[in-house]
């Protein structure tokens with residue numbers, strides 16, 4: 001039995017569907033992210049699971065129990081928001097104890113449970129501090145401790161790390177993932193950050209316009225995007241427009257402007273000459289020597305050092321492509337103006353009829 005099942009969940013505001021036929025099945029102990037651009041409906045879905053928004057139709061089941069009509073406090077969920085929402089007048093101990101007291105836990109039992117939970121988020125020595133005496137990362141850990149203390153069936157996170165600076169955010173991602181694995185609590189995590197979603201999750205649900213585009217492992221989402229939207233949202237894409245080449249005797253692909261032919265076997269159902277949108281990821285473009293027959297020629301326009309990678313803007317005919325290559329690799333030293341040969345594997349060129357992405 002799935003720990004969490006969403007069955008044809010729908011939320012309409014007037015004529016606008018914020019979430020449309022969302023069906024998901026989350027396994028016990030699984031970490032699932034809802035990922036998508038602003039306005040795609042991820043918060044709406046999470047809030048329906050939390051009981052904070054009433055669905056227009058569809059069902060929510062937690063451990064097989066239909067909770068669609070139950071209030072938040074009877075769903076056995078833990079909630080962590082972007083704003084930590086700690087009680088400012090209570091110290092750390094009391095913040096974490098709050099939900100436990102409501103469950104009737106008290107005395108030595110309460111003391112032990114709070115101490116254990118604070119230790120699990122590495123805040124053992126902080127029980128007597130007030131929230132204002134803590135850093136943002138520490139406050140967020142208290143918020144996590146408070147949500148896990150009552151031992152919920154499911155943890156719901158709504159962009160919990162987006163207020164933190166980049167390095168603290170990386171640290172908290174690892175910490176949260178480790179804690180979630182240790183506790184084995186089924187988790188639904190909302191984020192608009194693809195790297196965060198992929199690094200933390202067992203599976204990622206990509207949403208666009210309130211509709212599930214793909215629900216799969218990070219590897220599948222990255223390597224086998226199910227829709228043009230997923231291809232253009234995940235990774236670092238070059239988004240281009242072109243015409244499909246499907247004429248006999250010519251290698252299948254896409255003609256972009258004049259001078260760029262990208263090999264591609266995708267879009268097989270479309271006719272020769274069809275206007276298409278094309279996605280090629282920066283990291284899938286390779287610099288090659290003279291041997292590769294499908295390679296195309298370009299010229300370096302701009303070079304940027306970005307740490308682990310070097311990013312080039314390359315002019316190919318009238319089209320500019322962005323390509324990335326590892327700083328410690330053989331192609332990191334091209335100067336602006338240098339002629340280069342580039343190639344891409346046909347399966348890494350994602351094609352959709354124009355306007356469909």
Ligand code: ATP
Nearest residue numbers: 013017018036037038039040041042043044045192
């Ligand atoms: P963000 O990352 O910006 O929070 P999101 O993916 O979480 O975006 P939602 O907040 O779920 O998006 O909103 C989905 C859509 O529903 C948006 O188009 C939004 O404008 C709309 N929407 C959300 N709440 C309401 C409301 N109370 N009334 C009308 N429309 C709403």
